Amino acid sequence: MEDQSKEKKIQETLESIKENINIDMLEEAIVDNELVFPIDGVEYKVIKPSWGEKTQVQEFQVKKYLEMLKDKNIPLEQDLRKTYKERGIDIDEMEKRNRVLEKEKQDAQYKLGELLAKSGIEQDIQIFKNQIIDLQNEQLEILVRKASLLSLSLESQLFNYVYSYLTMLVTYKKEGENWVRLWKTYDDMKAATDELVNKIAAKASVVLRDEINTKA
């Protein structure tokens, strides 16, 4: 019994450390526009892209887009949607369903909000809370499925290329007292391990949020 409680406490402490680190990291990203984080004992940093870096990304994007557009084996999103529909998977219907769920969620939110404002019955509050969570989960399922279905489209692939190119430009590694660019070229990044690239890309998403627009 005592062991269980000790184990629980350790777990809670570990969770709180994990959470604090994340919150501290996020605060730094908001205030300083940079994120410093360790991976396997090495310190890395991702910074907000400068105007020059964004221009470089745009140039890369145009070049890559035209290159991909010439390749007839890469389907456009609209082609994929059409093909899926012929095979009985209707993405437009999925989006329509999502809009219906959104409306249902908003109605439930209004009722729950009213109950909270008017000190409603706890049982009713729980019913609406659970209903909203169920609706949100169904919406999330649709979004994940849609993203997975369209992941091979030209648009999705272009986004991944552009995002990884931008990550390559703004990632630094600490060497002694200095910060140096981790990857000098896009090929250097491609040669790195998937594990390192994925870990850095996940952290970079905090700083690079909405920094790129791949709408053609």
Add this chain to the structure above:
Amino acid sequence: MLDVEGLLRKLAKTERWQTIFAFSRDSKINFFKNQYKYTSLQILFLNYLSLYYVLNMDISAGDVDKMVLDNTTYEDAYFWYKSKKDKKDTTPKKPEKKVQAVDDVNKTQWVFKNPIKE
């Protein structure tokens, strides 16, 4: 997967950031290293600072129980209700149409293109 928005909300409702935000209403405080060209993350954070400020004011005023802060489902629901209710309260009412007496309605009405010569 990193839940950035969830963490952003946790940070925005901390006592420290709420105090900084409250002070910023009376004096000029720079929240961020950059003073202009805010990133979308910074704009989202400012929105949440403002939302939680309003929520704390509503709790203090007794408009809603503090249990609303228990989870984001309650918070979102209350914000949605409040925004809809406020909209309803501030929408100007259309002036009521005057009901004409039945006798008046049944009377034949003439519209003269030219004024009647007396």
